[in-house]
Amino acid sequence: MSQASMGLEEIQRAMASAVMMPLTADEDMRQHAPDGRAMTHVAAEFIAPNSRLTPFERLEIYNRQYWYRVLGALAEDFPAVRAVVGAKKFEALSVAYLAQHPSRSFTLRNLGSKLVEWLEAHPQFAGRRHALAVDMTRIEWAFVEAFDNPEHEPLTLEQIATLDADSRLAIQPHVRLMALNYAADEVTLSLHSREKRQASEAGVKHDDGEDAPVRLPRLRRRALWVAAHRVDLSVYYRRLEREEYLTLEAIRAGMPLGAALEAGFRDSRIPASGRPGRVSAWFGTWAELGWICTPDPGSLVRSQEG
């Protein structure tokens, strides 16, 4: 088939699949397409040569730039994960991940959206620090989401006055809740500070000598609950109590307020006498930070509908 007989959509699809094809170990374009056809023929179908470059060479430039761009973008969003697994391993991890989850959006912001689930299912790419790397991936992705997820109008006093046990609320989309296995929040933040320091000291940062994973103190496994969120265009993180996290998750899952409070204290060790005070403090802080909003107009108060 030649360019003349290909429709625009066909050309775009052929171009996209060629450009998104992983590079060789030497960062060249592969000689053969996944269907076995020679890439010299594939390229010639929709790219003309010029006096300096063959169709293959012209297509190879786009193929390389796609990979350099997406690999750079992913490394930029997950600097702590990269430091913990090591630069070389992180690149191999990124290539394998992006081959399965190529860019599907106009913005590279969404590139790492499936990385947590993917890394959980592919422990071989993270090595012996797999569980920690998954926690850190979760945190770094949460920072991306907390930075630019939407923010809705928080609950007003008038709306609060209509609430009862059957009311369903919502959590702001920029509030990202995480259940972790390590104190990965501290490690991530200290690696981010280190990264920032190095970048400002070096001016232009070089990757030489960064292949090895960063040295870390021994970390003990322990359950930890964290929220990443946004205040006045800055990203913050807060540690949460287990029950606080479970209550927020239940609200986010759409449970009525009364049921969400019950779910929050399931198997809790907090004595019954101490619970109302805790709940009042949590809801006070959430309201102050504007975390609670309505799911959608009309579904706020069930008892008013029925």
Place this chain on the structure above:
Amino acid sequence: MKNLNALLLTAALSGLIGGTTVAANAATHSNGATVKAAKAGLRHTGQDAPAKHSCKGKNDCKGQGGCKSSDNGCKGKNSCKGKGGCATDGSKMPKAI
């Protein structure tokens, strides 16, 4: 159990009212942001620098380069050497006078 649930609900609602009132009062004072930030937890230092993520989904990066969706991904990569920077027709970059 029913009493405890009622107590928890009352506590939740009183907390919501208290927090919303504080937020509303803070918003009318100049130190509102500081008060809110004090409850927010630890600030993520990576956000101090506006450079790399500032353009995501926004228009303010237009014409400033450096945006992830911009096409300057070949900076500093060897593959462009001798091929005229990022030009895909193999032509040379125009020289500055």
